[in-house]
Amino acid sequence: MSSVDHYENFPVASWLCPPALRPAVVAVYHFARTADDIADEGPASAAERAQALQAYRADLRAIEAGRQPSARWARVFTPLARELPRLQATLLHDLLDAFEQDLAPPVYRNREHLLDYCRRSANPVGRLLLGLYGVGDARSLQRSDAICSALQLINFWQDFTRDGPNGRLYVPQGDLARHGMAAADVLACRDSPAARALIADLCGWARGLMQEGAPLALSLPGRAGWELRFVVQGGLAILDKIEARGHDSLVHRPALSAWDLPSLAWRALTMRAHHEHRAVTPEQYVQEKAAASGSSFYYAFLFLPPPRRAAITAFYAFCREVDDVVDETQDPGVAATKLAWWRKEVASAFAGQPSHPVTKALMPHAQAYDIRAEHLNAVIEGCEMDLQQTRYLDFPGLARYCHLVAGVVGEVASSIFGRTEPQTVAYAHKLGLAMQLTNIIRDVGDDARRGRIYLPVNELQQFGVKANEILLRSKPWGYSERFTALMKFQAERAHQLYDEALALLPEADRSAQKPGLMMANIYRALLVEIERENFQVLHQRIALTPLRKLWIAMKTNWRGR
Secondary structure, three states, rough: OOOOOHOOEEEHHHHHHHHOHHHHHHHHHHHHHHHHHHHHOHHHHHHHHHHHOOOHHHHHHHOOOOOOOOOOHHHHHHHHHHHHHHHOHHHHHHHHHHHHHHHHOOOOOOHHHHHHHHHOOHHHHHHHHHHHOOOOOOOHHHHHHHHHHHHHHHHHHOOOOHHOOOOOOOOHHHHHHHOOOHHHHHHHHHHHHHHHHHHHHHHHHHHHHHHHOHHHHHHHOOOHHHHHHHHHHHHHOOOOOOOHHHOOOOOOOOOOOOHHHHHHHHHHOOOHHOOOOOOHHHHHHHHHHHHHHHHHHHHOEEEEEEEEHHHHHHHHHHHHHHHHHHHHHOOOHHHHHHHHHHHHHHHHHHHOOOOHHHHHHHHHHOOOOOOOHHHHHHHHHHHHHHHOOOOOHHHHHHHHHHHHHHHHHHHHHHHOOOOOOOHHHHHHHHHHHHHHHHHHOOOOHHHHHHHHOOOOHHHHOOOOOOHHHHHHHHHHHHOOOOHHHHHHHHHHHHHHHHHHHHHHOOOOOOOOOOOHHHHHHHHHHHHHHHOOOOOOOOOOOOOOHHHHHHHHHHHHHOOOO
């Protein structure tokens, strides 16, 4: 692999760089590019390459001491000597260390081990450039390191088809083990569902690092900031290409082309507006995720004490993230890969290594509120069911789905709200089922647009409703007396579940469970509204206004029921 290849995807010493700095930038680039060619290019043996790198380092030391370099690389070291007073020479030596390591790359045990390589192979480039711009504060250096390490990792995930045949593996052993992969599989570029899940996991890691460092591009003034915006967006564009092809980079190498330049320019130009949600803390991220959904849940969260509100907001954001995978990803294979990545993220998070803003926000609350990996995996399993089936033969089958995506959610929520009685768990689970059935009734038309019908097949048959009547969403055909009778049957079941749930709530936990009661009242008011509209849900999505939701939540808070 080329330790500076990642930088060639992006502008180097471009017109954005101030003229006064271009000679230094070009000198650093030629130094790194030539050293990389020594380590990688041509027919020389590993021993000959090592010897050449030693001679190359000797020339660097010569100009550091004010002596003339050898004639062998005079075109590199003569201009570099002129710029050396403006550069931190130890960073140049770090680059050479990385190139020497590439001659006999080790087996990378874990991500920290690989990041140590990035510290020497990529991070010096960013630090050298920041030094030229007179930027040296700790936060900027940290963000620069995150961007450069991300670029190096992106280059790895981009270059499987090049590195594999050369026997080079930059995937940590820990990641291979988690995905049930062997090093030989990657080196041989064997594509498989496990391989794609691995690459999705690795790309998520790189994207997280890039987003961590991206605020630097918005804080640097003038041309420096603009050039770094192109660098950041170029890296993210490669990740987007990998994702768009279902993470198949073991068999296809993604690359940027001239056709991507207008898109990169637009992304760089609008980066501040689009990056605001990324340049935030994990707590801010989940807050925005919850608020943006417009869900009834959000209005209930407002009345919780800050620690519990933070916990439920993070948990709800997790549910939204995995649900959005199914709703917003057209390719089922890509969606399955993303959900597999979330399973790995849950495992990593509970092992003390969360990488996504949602899990970073959630994990500090997991122990306090008994949030377990099995709860999060149940939600993921429910979303996986959406990829595997679009019909349910009977209500017990549908109830299993509702248990995963709603019943378990209710149990976790009741724990966060606060409970003292075991019976509260049964109340919360049944309430979750009631609310999920309300969602299903409300979303019959939206689900049909996606080719899904959650209403049990045997109940459609019971009321003489054909699946096509729902899928076509035709007013004169769909809204028959048979369809209305079917929907009334569904609504009666939901009302019965609400009543059964509320009857289970122990008086001792009623006060703590107010947020759940708020949600129950909001959802039940929605169900009543749908009934008033005579179940006209095929061509429209019936909803309560935000003001009405807030009023119901406030009224429940005052009355306590």
